[in-house]
Amino acid sequence: MAKHRIYTTSFASVYPLYIAKAERKGRTKAEVDQVISWLTGYSQKELEAQLKKQTDFETFFAKAPRINPLRALIKGVVCGVRVEDIEEPTMREIRYLDKLIDELAKGKAMDKILRKADS
Template sequence: MAKHRIYTTSFASVYPLYVAKAEKKGRTKAEVDQVISWLTGYGQEELNTQLEKQTDFETFFAEAPMINPSRALIKGVVCGVQVEDVKEPTLREIRYLDKLVDELARGRAIDKILRK
């Protein structure tokens, strides 16, 4: 079975869409970065490096310094799919990120988004 095309998509090409979605709803780029950092363990410099390198999603998650173990608490639907039901690990990580950005854009409190 062929890999989904999102694996080879540059994270840097989707990142501005995440930021735009959040900003459209009154949130900030810093909050998007905070959510990404919480999920992946990337610091701001490391995140900027990944964006500059045009890293694809598969590599972005494979090189993540520390995937947050609390991500399993993320539940819900993204693009009509229950994130917790996604079997392929990398695609599940991508869906987790999508869900976190959705929650941010919907105005959910940052502490709840970060599962505190």
């Protein structure tokens, strides 16, 4: 079976869409970057390097410095699919990020988005 085309799509081509979605709802680029960093472990400098290199989604997640173990707490539906039910690991990571951006755009508190204890 062929890979989904999102795997070969550059992360940099979708990144502005994440920012636009968040900004339409009064959130900021810095908050989008914070969410991405929480999920992947990329520092701001590393994230900018990945964007500049036009890294595809599959590589972006495969090379992530520190995938957050708390991401398993991310639950819910994205594009009509429950993220916790997605079996393919890379697609699940992509959908985790989509879900986090959705939560940010919906005005959820950052502590809740980042799955901090006692939030």
